[in-house]
Amino acid sequence: MNRVINDPDQVTEDSLQGVVRAHPDLLVATDHPRVLRRPSSGEAPRVGIVTGGGSGHEPAFLGYVGPGLVDAVAVGEVFASPTAKSFHAAFREADQGQGVACLYGNYAGDNMNVKMAVKLAAKDDVTVKTVVANDDVASATPDEADKRRGVAGEIIMWKAGGARAAEGASLDEVIASAQKAIDNTRSIGIGLSACTIPANGKPNFTIDNGTMEVGIGHHGEHGIAVLPVAPAKEMAGIMLEKILADLPFGGEDVSVLISGLGATPLMELYLLYGHVDEMLRAHNITPRHRFVGNYFTSLEMMGVSVTLTRVDGELDRLLRAPARSIGLSVFPA
Amino acid sequence: MNRVINDPDQVTEDSLQGVVRAHPDLLVATDHPRVLRRPSSGEAPRVGIVTGGGSGHEPAFLGYVGPGLVDAVAVGEVFASPTAKSFHAAFREADQGQGVACLYGNYAGDNMNVKMAVKLAAKDDVTVKTVVANDDVASATPDEADKRRGVAGEIIMWKAGGARAAEGASLDEVIASAQKAIDNTRSIGIGLSACTIPANGKPNFTIDNGTMEVGIGHHGEHGIAVLPVAPAKEMAGIMLEKILADLPFGGEDVSVLISGLGATPLMELYLLYGHVDEMLRAHNITPRHRFVGNYFTSLEMMGVSVTLTRVDGELDRLLRAPARSIGLSVFPA
Numbered sequence: 001m002n003r004v005i006n007d008p009d010q011v012t013e014d015s016l017q018g019v020v021r022a023h024p025d026l027l028v029a030t031d032h033p034r035v036l037r038r039p040s041s042g043e044a045p046r047v048g049i050v051t052g053g054g055s056g057h058e059p060a061f062l063g064y065v066g067p068g069l070v071d072a073v074a075v076g077e078v079f080a081s082p083t084a085k086s087f088h089a090a091f092r093e094a095d096q097g098q099g100v101a102c103l104y105g106n107y108a109g110d111n112m113n114v115k116m117a118v119k120l121a122a123k124d125d126v127t128v129k130t131v132v133a134n135d136d137v138a139s140a141t142p143d144e145a146d147k148r149r150g151v152a153g154e155i156i157m158w159k160a161g162g163a164r165a166a167e168g169a170s171l172d173e174v175i176a177s178a179q180k181a182i183d184n185t186r187s188i189g190i191g192l193s194a195c196t197i198p199a200n201g202k203p204n205f206t207i208d209n210g211t212m213e214v215g216i217g218h219h220g221e222h223g224i225a226v227l228p229v230a231p232a233k234e235m236a237g238i239m240l241e242k243i244l245a246d247l248p249f250g251g252e253d254v255s256v257l258i259s260g261l262g263a264t265p266l267m268e269l270y271l272l273y274g275h276v277d278e279m280l281r282a283h284n285i286t287p288r289h290r291f292v293g294n295y296f297t298s299l300e301m302m303g304v305s306v307t308l309t310r311v312d313g314e315l316d317r318l319l320r321a322p323a324r325s326i327g328l329s330v331f332p333a
Numbered sequence: 334m335n336r337v338i339n340d341p342d343q344v345t346e347d348s349l350q351g352v353v354r355a356h357p358d359l360l361v362a363t364d365h366p367r368v369l370r371r372p373s374s375g376e377a378p379r380v381g382i383v384t385g386g387g388s389g390h391e392p393a394f395l396g397y398v399g400p401g402l403v404d405a406v407a408v409g410e411v412f413a414s415p416t417a418k419s420f421h422a423a424f425r426e427a428d429q430g431q432g433v434a435c436l437y438g439n440y441a442g443d444n445m446n447v448k449m450a451v452k453l454a455a456k457d458d459v460t461v462k463t464v465v466a467n468d469d470v471a472s473a474t475p476d477e478a479d480k481r482r483g484v485a486g487e488i489i490m491w492k493a494g495g496a497r498a499a500e501g502a503s504l505d506e507v508i509a510s511a512q513k514a515i516d517n518t519r520s521i522g523i524g525l526s527a528c529t530i531p532a533n534g535k536p537n538f539t540i541d542n543g544t545m546e547v548g549i550g551h552h553g554e555h556g557i558a559v560l561p562v563a564p565a566k567e568m569a570g571i572m573l574e575k576i577l578a579d580l581p582f583g584g585e586d587v588s589v590l591i592s593g594l595g596a597t598p599l600m601e602l603y604l605l606y607g608h609v610d611e612m613l614r615a616h617n618i619t620p621r622h623r624f625v626g627n628y629f630t631s632l633e634m635m636g637v638s639v640t641l642t643r644v645d646g647e648l649d650r651l652l653r654a655p656a657r658s659i660g661l662s663v664f665p666a
Contacts, residue, residue: 002525002542002635004601006564014565015600018607022623058599192335209335231339232347263596263633266391267348268337274351290355293659294627300596302633304337326626329662 001201008198012055012077019062026066026325032089034082036062037072047165047174048072048094050102050128051158052082053110056197057218059327060296064155068323068330069162070103078197078299079219081109087117091128099127099171103161103178105150106134129171131178133157135187135307137246138215138224151218152259152296152307153185155328156319163321181315186243189305190235191216191223195262195298214238218261218298232268236275239306244283252310254280255289255319259296261303269293272304289319295327334534341531345388345410352395359399359658365422367415369395370405380498380507381405381427383435383461384491385415386443389530390551392660393629397488401656401663402495403436411530411632412552414442420450424461432460432504436490436511438483439467462504464511466490468520468640470579471548471557484551485592485629485640486518488661489652496654514648519576522638523568524549524556528595528631547571551594551631565601569608572639577616585643587613588622588652592629594636602626605637622652628660 005011013033020029020036027036052074053061062073072094074082082090091100102118104110111132118128134145135153161178169177191213194203205220207213212230215223230238258273260266273292280287288311296305309315322332338344346366353362353369360369385407386394395406405427407415415423424433435451437443444465451461467478468486494511502510524546527536538553540546545563548556563571591606593599606625613620621644629638642648655665 002540002545002562004525004565004568004597004605004637006566011600011604014607015604018603018605018610018625021610022603022606022625055600056598058603063599192337207335212335229335232337233339235337262598264337265389265595265630265632266396266627267344267388270351270355270391271344271348272337272351273355274347277351277354292351292355294599297598299598300635302335324664329664331657331662331664
């Protein structure tokens with residue numbers, strides 16, 4: 001295993017040490033070893049934004065802590081949910097007396113631990129409301145959309161919720177905007193290789209050379225079809241067909257987010273973006289916001305995901321609002 | 334070969350189509366199919382900045398076109414120099430009547446083509462001066478430093494030169510600042526896996542599992558030692574020892590840039606950063622500027638590079654200046 005690590009069981013711990021050394025302006029350690037937060041600022045109190053999830057998806061989740069985005073993050077081990085205690089501590093760190101919006105992804109462990117943490121926070125008189133991202137169209141049918149996993153669409157949810165909180169909105173308003181963002185977002189991924197959790201030392205799933213797994217999850221969960229590797233243009237067509245069937249468009253503009261899953265070269269992400277852009281315009285859909293890069297990864301997995309969001313006036317404003325973080329920065333206009 | 338491409342011989346062409354569709358605010362096509370430039374702005378004329386190099390290193394080189402950085406870029410095929418004609422066209426696109434600074438890396442093809450292009454530009458009455466990056470300490474001994482390759486230190490050179498041009502400095506002043514930046518910069522990489530040029534279909538070099546190549550070049554050029562894969566902390570020690578022996582520090586602060594070579598997970602880059610930061614401070618060297626990410630890659634190669642720059646008052650000012658691009662953004666203070 002050719003990796004840049006020390007003890008394979010300590011990669012999360014060791015990595016966090018580097019993060020806080022690299023970005024003291026964005027992220028500082030807290031009393032809880034698995035919770036990072038924005039440094040204190042002189043800003044007026046507002047709704048706090050929390051997220052959390054397993055490590056190995058960097059820049060998700062900690063890479064979205066920063067002005068206009070997330071206030072505190074609970075960090076799990078590689079591909080594992082943070083504990084309830086971590087989420088609870090993140091709520092305390094983010095709370096400024098105006099309540100906390102916990103915006104996270106739909107996985108069994110996260111659901112259970114967030115639920116417990118919300119109860120613990122209530123005893124501290126910290127009000128926490130939640131939005132659960134379920135943007136992965138490949139993970140369940142439309143009539144079971146509440147079973148779908150959260151993937152790269154979470155970035156759009158964090159951006160919308162974070163921008164709304166920065167505007168000084170109430171907790172209910174922040175929750176409504178984050179929920180609207182994810183309700184109007186759909187994602188799908190294609191996996192081209194497996195990845196190895198350092199503590200395991202070998203992949204716990206396989207993708208044969210010459211094949212691609214359409215609809216793969218961020219931890220190697222099975223998708224909806226294993227096919228021979230197709231040209232990029234066909235990949236774009238397969239992914240858009242699935243998304244557009246699920247979220248009919250009626251003249252709205254969209255946000256397009258293409259994320260690499262880890263090892264796919266950036267030039268290939270742009271290559272794919274070109275086809276997605278061209279196909280959307282052929283459907284009279286205009287890509288108004290465009291994000292191409294490694295936004296939500298799965299260690300060194302090869303592959304890509306495409307995320308589309310229907311953008312109304314409110315979401316357009318929230319996506320344009322300034323933000324700064326490891327994973328996403330939007331300059332002031 | 335599980336990649337997101339169409340015709341393997343068309344990946345550069347296809348990728349550029351996506352880049353200009355994704356970022357019309359940063360990069361636009363020109364009459365020359367292998368040259369991209371910043372869109373015209375209403376700014377006062379100033380020195381133009383040009384770079385160029387092979388594809389497959391994204392975000393280098395095109396990803397550093399933007400305000401406060403590069404004005405026009407010549408794009409080569411994967412791992413191949415742009416043509417003289419491309420560099421020449423990039424000079425024309427960047428020229429605003431104040432001359433052009435061509436800031437590029439020390440490779441035989443680039444040297445030859447830039448030289449020819451400078452002569453062609455002279456016939457157009459476009460003055461071009463050059464700085465050739467040679468920051469890779471592993472590629473030649475100190476007394477043959479002019480034979481060293483340019484690697485991720487080029488980003489620091491572009492940032493310094495671009496910021497100086499944005500200040501309205503003369504061509505000679507821009508060249509002097511870019512030269513100072515690279516003269517005070519040293520890099521070294523460690524390769525952990527090979528990579529595959531799509532048109533070749535298989536790697537043209539090998540790194541055995543369980544081994545690492547210290548001092549590997551950005552195209553798989555041989556380094557200075559093949560060793561068993563070491564813990565990240567030892568990797569940091571090996572790289573810093575080589576750099577610090579080459580560029581003695583006398584109380585200056587430094588800029589530290591850790592770049593992944595493509596497939597190494599971001600969490601591992603941060604893990605490495607933590608050790609580099611700790612070791613520098615133990616040497617009484619303070620990391621004043623910190624960059625961690627995939628800044629200069631080699632397709633899907635696993636591995637990392639470390640780049641240190643001795644930062645004086647001028648370089649500190651130039652590194653802090655606002656900039657916006659795919660690869661590097663610095664917010665206005």
